[in-house]
Amino acid sequence: xxxxxxxxxxxxxxxxxxxxxxxxxxxxxxxxxxxxxxxxxxxxxxxxxxxxxxxxxxxxxxxxxxxxxxxxxxxxxxxxxxxxxxxxxxxxxxxxxxxxxxxxxxxxxxxxxxxxxxxxxxxxxxxxxxxxxxxxxxxxxx
Amino acid sequence: xxxxxxxxxxxxxxxxxxxxxxxxxxxxxxxxxxxxxxxxxxxxxxxxxxxxxxxxxxxxxxxxxxxxxxxxxxxxxxxxxxxxxxxxxxxxxxxxxxxxxxxxxxxxxxxxxxxxxxxxxxxxxxxxxxxxxxxxxxxxxxxxxxxxxxxxxxxxxxxxxxxxxxxxxxxxxxxxxxxxxxxxxxxxxxxxxxxxxxxxxxxxxxxxxxxxxxxxxxxxxxxxx
Numbered sequence: 001x002x003x004x005x006x007x008x009x010x011x012x013x014x015x016x017x018x019x020x021x022x023x024x025x026x027x028x029x030x031x032x033x034x035x036x037x038x039x040x041x042x043x044x045x046x047x048x049x050x051x052x053x054x055x056x057x058x059x060x061x062x063x064x065x066x067x068x069x070x071x072x073x074x075x076x077x078x079x080x081x082x083x084x085x086x087x088x089x090x091x092x093x094x095x096x097x098x099x100x101x102x103x104x105x106x107x108x109x110x111x112x113x114x115x116x117x118x119x120x121x122x123x124x125x126x127x128x129x130x131x132x133x134x135x136x137x138x139x140x141x142x
Numbered sequence: 143x144x145x146x147x148x149x150x151x152x153x154x155x156x157x158x159x160x161x162x163x164x165x166x167x168x169x170x171x172x173x174x175x176x177x178x179x180x181x182x183x184x185x186x187x188x189x190x191x192x193x194x195x196x197x198x199x200x201x202x203x204x205x206x207x208x209x210x211x212x213x214x215x216x217x218x219x220x221x222x223x224x225x226x227x228x229x230x231x232x233x234x235x236x237x238x239x240x241x242x243x244x245x246x247x248x249x250x251x252x253x254x255x256x257x258x259x260x261x262x263x264x265x266x267x268x269x270x271x272x273x274x275x276x277x278x279x280x281x282x283x284x285x286x287x288x289x290x291x292x293x294x295x296x297x298x299x300x301x302x303x304x305x306x307x308x309x310x311x312x313x314x315x316x317x318x319x320x321x322x323x324x325x326x327x328x329x330x331x332x333x334x335x336x337x338x339x340x341x342x343x344x345x346x347x348x349x350x351x352x353x354x355x356x357x358x359x360x361x362x363x364x365x366x367x
Contacts, residue, residue: 065321084282101283103318103342108325109333110356111341114282124353134325138318 055079057122058130061090064105067137068094074130079119083112090135105134153323154254154316155335163336164191164247167355174354181246183302190302191247191336197348199239240265245349247336248301255315256336258343259300259307272297275308275347283346295347310343318342 056076063069070093077086087102096102103111106125122131155163164180168191171178182189246259262270262278270278275295300307319339326333341351 064325067321084280087282101318105322105338106353107356108329108331109322109338110351110353111338111345112353112356113341113345113350114280115350116353120353124357136318136321138321139314 055119057119057126059086059118059122060130060132062132062134064108064134064136067102067135070094077118079117079122081118082114083116083118083121084114086118086133087114087135094137096137099139101138103136103138105136106131108134153320155249155256156254157249157251160249160256160336161189163334166334167191167336167340170355174352176352186302188249188302190249192245193349194242194244197241197243199241241270243348245344245347246300246307247340250312253312253315255312255319256339257312257315258310258340258347258349259298260309260347260349261305261307272308278348280345280348308347310346315339315343 056078059075059077061070061073061075070090083104087104090104091100091102094102105111106121112121118131121133125131168178168180170176171193176193177195178191178193180189181192241262241264243262244260248257248259249255250257262275264270272295276284294311296309296311297306298309299305319335319342322333322338323335337351337355340349341355344351
């Protein structure tokens with residue numbers, strides 16, 4: 001395992017709803033509900049090993065279509081990082097312009113909402129100790 | 143699944159497949175109580191998926207509205223007003239801030255893709271203006287929208303109901319769906335076009351799909367493997 005692991009330099013953002021499934025209504029049963037991870041409250045960026053609530057998870061980024069491939073594919077990301085935060089980071093890394101959209105997918109087919117926390121995605125879709133995310137750039141989405 | 147593959151980059155969705163995808167989607171929605179329903183129009187073969195939800199302007203869901211998913215379009219609004227009796231009035235201290243969102247997923251035969259229609263109004267019946275709708279657009283999409291708002295959200299007459307709705311224009315749907323579909327073909331995975339598509343366009347207008355929809359796809363893949 002000689003892959004380089006780097007830390008994302010951006011500070012973590014407060015996350016949104018942190019569940020695999022929505023709160024079920026009276027009749028329904030949610031599929032795969034996981035514990036919500038409490039978002040860290042505006043803590044500063046640190047290079048040191050993280051505490052429990054800021055524990056990092058391994059993310060493997062894979063390009064889809066004509067999207068440029070990142071030189072570094074494996075990243076150590078804080079659980080509370082949101083999809084939006086990850087999108088911003090990848091866009092900067094790939095030097096995309098603001099008008100270009102970047103989509104991130106789990107299961108190669110589903111785009112989690114921008115406020116979804118990476119930690120929750122890892123709980124639901126992670127395997128072999130990592131979360132595989134596909135990313136794809138696009139000029140258009142509408 | 144049958145896809146029109148006239149050119150390698152074109153992954154259009156044919157109408158029967160659209161209906162199948164919607165059926166699978168709604169089945170899952172029922173399992174998790176997500177509120178989507180299929181609506182058909184009397185005497186027409188067409189139909190669409192519909193969901194109504196209520197949200198405070200600051201993004202929270204008012205608790206008394208969580209169960210209001212069963213009524214049809216026109217009656218939902220009236221029903222909600224009737225529910226606002228004195229005992230509940232104090233809970234709804236800021237009723238002017240509650241917004242009723244209605245989302246419809248229709249099929250566009252001209253573009254051969256699904257299309258998202260939506261409208262929103264306050265409880266007093268006042269519809270949101272286009273500006274107010276844009277205020278509700280997630281910030282990560284705003285840069286794109288600000289550059290060309292008229293390319294993406296327009297106001298049109300609902301093809302089946304004949305009422306004004308906002309629409310996310312479908313002309314570029316194929317562009318952003320193609321890589322996802324191509325990838326899934328390469329990997330021999332079945333994906334639900336409507337689920338994937340809605341997961342992408344929904345957040346733009348405040349519609350977020352619970353993660354369990356994504357798990358549904360992977361379960362289907364496991365079963366067919």
